[in-house]
Amino acid sequence: MKFKQSYLLKIFYWLLSLSIIYFIVLPVCSVFIYGIASGSEAEFFKQILPRVWKHMKNSLQVAMAVTFISTSFGLLASITLWRIKFWGRRIMRILVLMPLISPPFVGSVAFIMLFGKRGLITHSFLGLEVSPFGYYGIVTMQSIGLATLAYLLISSAIKKTDVSHEEAARSLGASERDIFLSITLPLMIPEITVAAMLVFLASMSDFGTPIIIGGGFQTLASDLYIQITGLYNMKTASISGIFLFIPCFIAFFIQRYYSGKNMVYSHSISGEFIEYYRVKKAVKLLLILLSCVFVFFVFLQYAFIVIGAFTEHWGYNYSFTLRHLENILSKEAAPFVNSIKLAVPVALVSSILGVLLAYIIKSKSYPLSKQIDFFTTLPASVPGILLGIGYLVTFKYPLLGIGGFVLSELEPVILLGTGVIIYLICIYRYLYVGLKSGYALMEHVNPNLEIAAINLGASERRVFFDIIFPMLTPAFNVAFLKNFSSTMTTLGAIIFLLLPRNKVAVQQIFQVMTSSEIGAAAMMALMLSMLSLVFLGIFQLFINHEDISKYLRGCCQWVSSLGKLPKNTES
Amino acid sequence: MGIELREITQKYGELTAVNNVNLFIEDGEMLALLGPSGCGKTTLLKTIAGLLPLYRGKICFNNEDISKWEAQKRNAAMVFQNYALFPHMSVEENIAYGLKIRKNNKSQTMAKVDEILNKVELSGLNHRKISELSGGQQQRVALARALVIEPSILLFDEPLSNLDQRLRIAMRQKIREIQQEYGITSIYVTHDQEEAMSISDRIAVMKDGIIEQIGTADQVYLKPQNRFVAEFMGIANIVKLGENQELDRILESGNPGSSLRSRILDGGWDMLKHRLLVFRPEDVEIGEAGEFEGTVIWQETIGSVKMVTIDYLGNKIIAEIRNYYKSGIKCANGDRIRFNLDLNEIHLIDD
Numbered sequence: 001m002k003f004k005q006s007y008l009l010k011i012f013y014w015l016l017s018l019s020i021i022y023f024i025v026l027p028v029c030s031v032f033i034y035g036i037a038s039g040s041e042a043e044f045f046k047q048i049l050p051r052v053w054k055h056m057k058n059s060l061q062v063a064m065a066v067t068f069i070s071t072s073f074g075l076l077a078s079i080t081l082w083r084i085k086f087w088g089r090r091i092m093r094i095l096v097l098m099p100l101i102s103p104p105f106v107g108s109v110a111f112i113m114l115f116g117k118r119g120l121i122t123h124s125f126l127g128l129e130v131s132p133f134g135y136y137g138i139v140t141m142q143s144i145g146l147a148t149l150a151y152l153l154i155s156s157a158i159k160k161t162d163v164s165h166e167e168a169a170r171s172l173g174a175s176e177r178d179i180f181l182s183i184t185l186p187l188m189i190p191e192i193t194v195a196a197m198l199v200f201l202a203s204m205s206d207f208g209t210p211i212i213i214g215g216g217f218q219t220l221a222s223d224l225y226i227q228i229t230g231l232y233n234m235k236t237a238s239i240s241g242i243f244l245f246i247p248c249f250i251a252f253f254i255q256r257y258y259s260g261k262n263m264v265y266s267h268s269i270s271g272e273f274i275e276y277y278r279v280k281k282a283v284k285l286l287l288i289l290l291s292c293v294f295v296f297f298v299f300l301q302y303a304f305i306v307i308g309a310f311t312e313h314w315g316y317n318y319s320f321t322l323r324h325l326e327n328i329l330s331k332e333a334a335p336f337v338n339s340i341k342l343a344v345p346v347a348l349v350s351s352i353l354g355v356l357l358a359y360i361i362k363s364k365s366y367p368l369s370k371q372i373d374f375f376t377t378l379p380a381s382v383p384g385i386l387l388g389i390g391y392l393v394t395f396k397y398p399l400l401g402i403g404g405f406v407l408s409e410l411e412p413v414i415l416l417g418t419g420v421i422i423y424l425i426c427i428y429r430y431l432y433v434g435l436k437s438g439y440a441l442m443e444h445v446n447p448n449l450e451i452a453a454i455n456l457g458a459s460e461r462r463v464f465f466d467i468i469f470p471m472l473t474p475a476f477n478v479a480f481l482k483n484f485s486s487t488m489t490t491l492g493a494i495i496f497l498l499l500p501r502n503k504v505a506v507q508q509i510f511q512v513m514t515s516s517e518i519g520a521a522a523m524m525a526l527m528l529s530m531l532s533l534v535f536l537g538i539f540q541l542f543i544n545h546e547d548i549s550k551y552l553r554g555c556c557q558w559v560s561s562l563g564k565l566p567k568n569t570e571s
Numbered sequence: 572m573g574i575e576l577r578e579i580t581q582k583y584g585e586l587t588a589v590n591n592v593n594l595f596i597e598d599g600e601m602l603a604l605l606g607p608s609g610c611g612k613t614t615l616l617k618t619i620a621g622l623l624p625l626y627r628g629k630i631c632f633n634n635e636d637i638s639k640w641e642a643q644k645r646n647a648a649m650v651f652q653n654y655a656l657f658p659h660m661s662v663e664e665n666i667a668y669g670l671k672i673r674k675n676n677k678s679q680t681m682a683k684v685d686e687i688l689n690k691v692e693l694s695g696l697n698h699r700k701i702s703e704l705s706g707g708q709q710q711r712v713a714l715a716r717a718l719v720i721e722p723s724i725l726l727f728d729e730p731l732s733n734l735d736q737r738l739r740i741a742m743r744q745k746i747r748e749i750q751q752e753y754g755i756t757s758i759y760v761t762h763d764q765e766e767a768m769s770i771s772d773r774i775a776v777m778k779d780g781i782i783e784q785i786g787t788a789d790q791v792y793l794k795p796q797n798r799f800v801a802e803f804m805g806i807a808n809i810v811k812l813g814e815n816q817e818l819d820r821i822l823e824s825g826n827p828g829s830s831l832r833s834r835i836l837d838g839g840w841d842m843l844k845h846r847l848l849v850f851r852p853e854d855v856e857i858g859e860a861g862e863f864e865g866t867v868i869w870q871e872t873i874g875s876v877k878m879v880t881i882d883y884l885g886n887k888i889i890a891e892i893r894n895y896y897k898s899g900i901k902c903a904n905g906d907r908i909r910f911n912l913d914l915n916e917i918h919l920i921d922d
Binding site: 162164165167168169170171172173174175178182183186187277278 | 617620621622623624641642643644645646647648649651652653655656657658659668669672673716717720726
């Protein structure tokens, strides 16, 4: 194809690629260099390795159990809520998704309220002074939280089920049980695997839950946090980081291999007609019951957050209070403002860049696009806390990192300790979200669209601004909403980089949690969830304003037609 | 096996997809359900297969009410539009699936699979993956998978619509051949009138959930019961009589003593009720000696056949000229042209 090429896009592509290498690849490599290069061999084998190995075992034990439980419940809930018709499933579909907008420790707060040393069940009912902190607590809390993730991934696949395979099996005489085991389940293996791997990854990188409710039982990720904040041992932390990275990377690769493998989706059939209409009553009841248990647990967390937020002193004094709310509004409002100030620009910039990059990679044949795609999605496989360490060890040197090796005498420009660094890490960490939603959109776009515009005489630049940019907005909107809620609730990546003056709400909650101020933590978690919800609502309004105004106009017409009706009957 | 449908109604929420359908299909018969998309033909087919819950009505197989039977028990194998082959199984596994369910022993199953593969001309492809097959091959695997369980009824849901024209014609012959050889009662859903006419014993034309007409291919083509059927079954010329005096001169055409009017009256038509005269392009004869004169407004030549659209007193009349190159007839857009109506049988429908 020969037409006038725009240099603007090309320059943009190269600049973005360079910055991706600089802000993603370099920090990750730094962890490896730092971990491997520093320290003696003897120390490594004697002290570091046993410690890392012990926590690695803990991490894997937790992650495997959580992966199994979460994926099972995710699958179960997906099937029940989308393929079985029963009263109340619509509300359940919404309730299940609640953990997506809440900070990651909501479950842990509720857990402490119920099972902590002064917990409702352990102390008040059973009279115990100890609590079942540790392995089972972590597995339970992570399972509830991550089952939502598994549900989200599997249900989005289930909605696209092509029922004709099942119908074919049915008309060939297979029983419903046979059909499920020989057709439905095997066809869903790609989605189930993808969900399982992402759950595994999330469980491995979660450090908050073990810190809060793990007690003596710590995982690799939480030990990493302790190494840095408690022991200031960057070396051991880096080595732990390398070990943490390996299983995560493997899981990520399995996930990447399986995602998009399933080619049997129907394009015409909507979710309306995928219900099983002939399920045994007992099976149906069992499925609904299990899903209800799952939804109940999700709901329970929030119920206790709300109760805890308005309780004077949990475990000691259960009277109603507005103390925590007043406290936050008068003294502690700044972190919430900081959260918003961080999340909005990050979501905006990373979504735009990600979607644009997706467009460039898919439609232009610029060199190295495969590598850039890989680098951009790398943060999806790197636990946030690990990327955080990468930034920590890289950008403490002048000249944005590499100065430490090359120009040690120049005026230092050190990123670490500035406010900018947390924006950068969040933007580059979530770039892949925009990239992915851009890819998804591009698949449905007719590749001839661009050629058609060029054929009509438009320059490449005109095509971009007249055709491509408006076309990409849906992908951008999706990425924006997702990135906004992720940034609002993220902690791992930024916890080492934050300064007291730009402390975000999640960090504040985490600190309050670790000092066991349940009421304040609950109130903050509640407020952060509400804040996310309100902002997401506003963005939705903004995005769908046309639909909504259409709907409102419809309502107005309906109301005015009501007014007219009596007149007509009179005449 | 004879199939009887009595007062079948199906609904999707508020939408009535099938509306009070009565139908009888004889043992060994192939019936085509023909209609535009959204007319309810696939819904009706799936209802017979037991894949959709019955809203109202009764289905009988050999006079036995099976309305409440599960799909599994009905032994009604279906061939799907997208083939619905199991992508995680090989050709052989796909075909053997129904036999395994029926607990046939292994050697017997394999023998049957080989036999049926031979029948559909796919011998030797046993271990191919589905994704490695062409569209036509997938179609034949789907057919084999349905046939191998020796079903009482075969149900086809637009099985050829994803194939190209040439393959479609070859495959519909193959399907008809096999259906007649096995003598399986079959229902064939399609939106292609040519396919319906070529493959079936009888055709049921559907529209908006209602069966408009049932009959043999000749019957629905030559004697459509209403405008919809007339226009759906190929090109129809429809002229409204008794409204325009000049146009009504058509009635006086023909040989003295057997004018169109007298033939209509002899045929027992009530011209106050049935006012639309229906005839096909091949009934219009173009020639110098024609009684009527109109203007050519469009013409196209496909192979040896020329279709000419003539404006006659504001009515569009389409004429077919066979062997156009040998006929010596010349016409261009805007030409005045003379033609006759050569109606073997008169057919009128009501407004």
